[in-house]
Amino acid sequence: MAxxxxxxxxxxxxxxxxxxAYLRSIMKVAESVSxxxxxxxxxxxxxxxxxxxxxxxxxxxxxVEKQMYTLKTRGGDLLALRPExxxxxxxxxxxxxMYNLPQPVKLYTSGPLFRYERPQEGRYRxxxxxxxxxxxxxxxxxxxxxxxxxxxxxKDLKLSHIIVEVNSxxxxxxxxxxxxxLISYLKNKxxxxxxxxRRRIKTNPLRVLDCKEEKCQQIxxxxxxxxxxxxQECKDHFKSLLEFLDEADLPYHLDPYLVRGLDYYTKTVFExxxxxxxxxxxxxxxxxxxxxxxxxxxxxxxxxxETPAAGFGMGIDRVLSAVKRQSLPSEPSSPKIFLAQLxxxxxxxxxKLFEEFRKxxxxxxxxxxxxxxxxxxxxxxxxxxxxxLILGQREVLDNSIVIRTMGSGAxxxxxxxEAVEEVKKLIRGK
Ligand code: AMP
Numbered sequence: 001m002a003x004x005x006x007x008x009x010x011x012x013x014x015x016x017x018x019x020x021a022y023l024r025s026i027m028k029v030a031e032s033v034s035x036x037x038x039x040x041x042x043x044x045x046x047x048x049x050x051x052x053x054x055x056x057x058x059x060x061x062x063x064v065e066k067q068m069y070t071l072k073t074r075g076g077d078l079l080a081l082r083p084e085x086x087x088x089x090x091x092x093x094x095x096x097x098m099y100n101l102p103q104p105v106k107l108y109t110s111g112p113l114f115r116y117e118r119p120q121e122g123r124y125r126x127x128x129x130x131x132x133x134x135x136x137x138x139x140x141x142x143x144x145x146x147x148x149x150x151x152x153x154x155k156d157l158k159l160s161h162i163i164v165e166v167n168s169x170x171x172x173x174x175x176x177x178x179x180x181x182l183i184s185y186l187k188n189k190x191x192x193x194x195x196x197x198r199r200r201i202k203t204n205p206l207r208v209l210d211c212k213e214e215k216c217q218q219i220x221x222x223x224x225x226x227x228x229x230x231x232q233e234c235k236d237h238f239k240s241l242l243e244f245l246d247e248a249d250l251p252y253h254l255d256p257y258l259v260r261g262l263d264y265y266t267k268t269v270f271e272x273x274x275x276x277x278x279x280x281x282x283x284x285x286x287x288x289x290x291x292x293x294x295x296x297x298x299x300x301x302x303x304x305x306e307t308p309a310a311g312f313g314m315g316i317d318r319v320l321s322a323v324k325r326q327s328l329p330s331e332p333s334s335p336k337i338f339l340a341q342l343x344x345x346x347x348x349x350x351x352k353l354f355e356e357f358r359k360x361x362x363x364x365x366x367x368x369x370x371x372x373x374x375x376x377x378x379x380x381x382x383x384x385x386x387x388x389l390i391l392g393q394r395e396v397l398d399n400s401i402v403i404r405t406m407g408s409g410a411x412x413x414x415x416x417x418e419a420v421e422e423v424k425k426l427i428r429g430k
Contacts, residue, residue: 013126058263103136138308144244161275269293292316338380
């Protein structure tokens with residue numbers, strides 16, 4: 001085939017109709033779990049001031065340093081396509097004085113994010129996340145509840161082989177001591193790490209722990225661990241989190257080098273994975289489905305009053321591919337009946353009938369483009385409907401309609417204005 005003139009931009013993808021049912025199930029489950037835990041939806045603009053991310057996410061993070069899509073407006077403002085949700089929601093919390101509401105304030109959102117990534121399988125430049133944030137509660141119970149929600153969503157989607165990794169990265173009291181120890185360890189190894197990490201030792205040493213390069217991971221395995229540097233408050237908080245998780249029967253792994261790539265995290269950080277292809281030895285490895293943590297300092301950084309906060313982002317594209325591999329979506333709205341019509345008059349009459357069925361909440365499939373009855377019945381068969389209504393020329397003249405039971409082929413004629421009631425009876429009687 002000749003190369004098409006237009007295709008999706010590099011790293012971006014269409015979500016085709018065949019994937020929409022999966023997407024709907026994911027959103028339905030995520031929203032119902034969130035509603036149960038008292039979360040309310042919020043939507044923020046896709047564009048925000050670039051400075052929001054520079055200040056919050058951090059200038060030396062990959063997201064801001066390399067991946068942000070920025071643009072200058074005609075008015076001269078420097079805006080960015082949102083690369084993550086947390087800064088937007090914190091900005092909105094402050095802008096709308098949500099600190100005056102009873103705390104904690106629990107919010108969720110979902111939608112596209114944009115990161116100029118190196119495209120590869122499962123890594124897009126327009127990705128989609130489901131995101132939740134809790135403001136105004138410093139207890140480790142909230143961190144545990146977030147992990148519990150994440151796992152509940154995945155379990156409700158029938159995903160198995162889920163792994164939760166947790167760590168604490170301390171706070172402004174204790175992290176500087178750890179950073180110092182880490183820098184002095186890494187300084188001796190600066191020629192053994194990748195060029196990015198050589199720079200990171202100076203700009204953001206914790207990011208070295210996050211690097212996926214093989215040689216950097218080797219260096220990491222001997223590095224000092226944050227857990228040995230936690231102050232009493234952070235230690236107690238972490239201990240409390242693990243107790244909550246134990247109590248809730250939520251299995252976890254401790255990963256002493258889990259830092260997550262962003263500047264604003266304090267204390268708890270976590271990541272959730274699913275086995276790439278359970279039971280299939282040919283496809284090993286884990287798929288990162290999302291992560292989150294606590295960020296008690298971000299509100300103050302944005303000029304607000306100090307407010308504890310925690311949240312997570314779940315990668316919808318990744319969850320979708322995991323759900324697709326493991327299970328089939330239940331499509332709630334597969335049509336119950338089919339409406340076949342013969343001739344123009346019948347086509348016209350069927351328009352009104354459709355509306356009557358819609359109001360009665362009975363889903364009806366049709367094939368208005370096909371004229372032959374055989375072709376229409378074949379389509380009805382394929383859709384697996386229980387009954388087909390046939391509106392032919394004779395029926396149009398005497399205001400009736402034929403109801404055909406697909407399994408047996410039995411047919412009966414009823415008055416057109418009684419069609420909906422008749423179908424209701426038939427469906428109910430099944
Ligand atoms: P992050 O916001 O970077 O912590 O990512 C949270 C989750 O979003 C990851 O675990 C992935 O599931 C998903 N994710 C992050 N970046 C991408 C991307 N470029 N393409 C697809 N999914 C992504």
